[in-house]
């Protein structure tokens with residue numbers, strides 16, 4: 001390599017020796033340098049890239065991302081456009097190279113599908129306040145993780161008594177500042193305010209989070225990013241756990257999930273992966289009784305088991321508790337002197353619908369059954385829903401939707417000058433291509449088409465279940481094949497490394513009857529064909545397909561800081577982590 005006299009570091013080792021090996025990829029062909037890459041090498045690298053991604057795509061069935069994509073013809077031209085939807089989707093803004101009009105069409109589509117009031121409206125001048133019940137949302141640049149973090153951020157600020165108010169001194173300060181000679185802007189200035197908890201209600205603005213043990217790690221990440229306190233952090237060691245073992249726990253719940261004070265780290269879920277509602281109720285009540293506002297995250301399609309919390313039923317069970325302890329509706333005072341306050345809920349229900357929010361509405365249309373687990377804005381207490389766009393729908397990159405109602409947004413109070421919140425989204429620059437992906441998809445399919453797709457994936461899940469059960473019989477071994485109701489995920493004994501690589505399978509370790517078991521799962525997304533399932537079953541017939549799983553000793557972690565405050569549980573595998 002002819003390196004001229006540039007300032008740059010040299011590698012301390014050959015990266016090729018340090019980094020993971022990738023089958024079919026010669027890393028030397030991919031190394032970038034200060035020189036233009038010779039065209040021949042570039043072509044070689046691009047060929048390897050294409051081979052690799054295409055083979056992996058064709059065999060992909062380990063995660064919940066649909067690989068059946070068809071966007072190239074309509075949209076590939078926009079790879080040469082930088083489209084940026086910076087700011088609120090309902091405010092045009094001056095960055096006109098955007099697709100906000102397309103984004104609004106997609107959001108309206110989901111508002112209708114999720115039974116929200118639409119179109120989005122912001123009309124502070126109108127006498128009728130019904131616009132406050134309309135939806136607000138945006139297409140996120142990350143996946144459902146961003147929707148989850150955004151929802152919990154909104155929840156935290158709303159419940160902890162934050163306000164956006166106009167600074168009454170802005171004008172006077174501008175006038176004084178201008179006396180130093182430099183012209184000062186006299187736009188009204190907005191500031192964040194924090195309501196103060198009354199002395200006899202010290203917990204009033206400390207929201208406490210509840211989520212099940214099957215919850216995706218993005219929710220746990222949000223707890224840390226946002227410093228939201230979980231029920232375990234607040235209660236364990238300070239007062240008695242409201243749950244008694246084993247009566248208040250789901251069947252087969254292991255005592256070993258409890259911490260040293262007899263508290264669960266997360267809300268228990270049953271064996272199919274659904275949040276265990278009787279335990280949730282007792283836990284929520286213990287905190288509601290002490291005046292804490294409540295955040296509950298529900299899962300609509302858990303990551304590993306693909307289970308659906310029955311959100312409507314859970315909310316129905318929780319509402320009387322919230323009413324009893326003054327949390328269903330409460331006054332949040334921001335100016336006690338002038339008796340100025342805002343009426344807010346003392347709870348926030350968020351639905352992590354990464355997978356399920358995209359297709360379960362269609363399955364519900366097909367099933368028309370009474371006991372279908374409803375998750376959407378038909379539940380009038382629901383505050384927010386997040387969904388991934390690249391999972392059930394399928395998209396070339398992570399994307400998704402966040403949706404709430406205008407009345408739950410933290411907006412400037414009493415000030416009609418501001419049209420919507422000027423900086424209402426999480427990111428600065430926002431992906432303006434993703435709305436095109438979602439629009440392109442939903443413009444091509446009717447509800448009936450989407451119902452058919454949902455039924456196809458359900459049918460494939462049952463097909464794969466039958467084939468794996470058959471395989472169990474043929475090989476005469478228990479392969480731990482399991483399936484949760486309506487799930488597109490099937491879990492079974494972890495196969496060998498080459499099968500895991502070939503089909504991009506995930507891994508999870510579970511204790512079952514005191515036995516440490518390694519599982520894998522497949523997700524029967526639209527791109528998975530019967531042939532692909534058959535190929536997998538054929539590979540699983542090989543004598544070395546299922547290696548023994550010798551009981552591995554878990555490290556007994558050394559306690560380094562014995563009196564440090566314990567934080568949230570951090571998943572290191574499973575839950576979609578690897």
Ligand SMILES: *Cc1c(COP(=O)(O)O)cnc(C)c1O
Pocket residue numbers: 142143144145146148216218299300301302303352354355388389398399400576
């Ligand atoms: C995948 C997933 C997420 C995170 O979504 P990303 O799109 O990967 O950010 C959150 N929750 C659940 C239940 C998921 O399955």
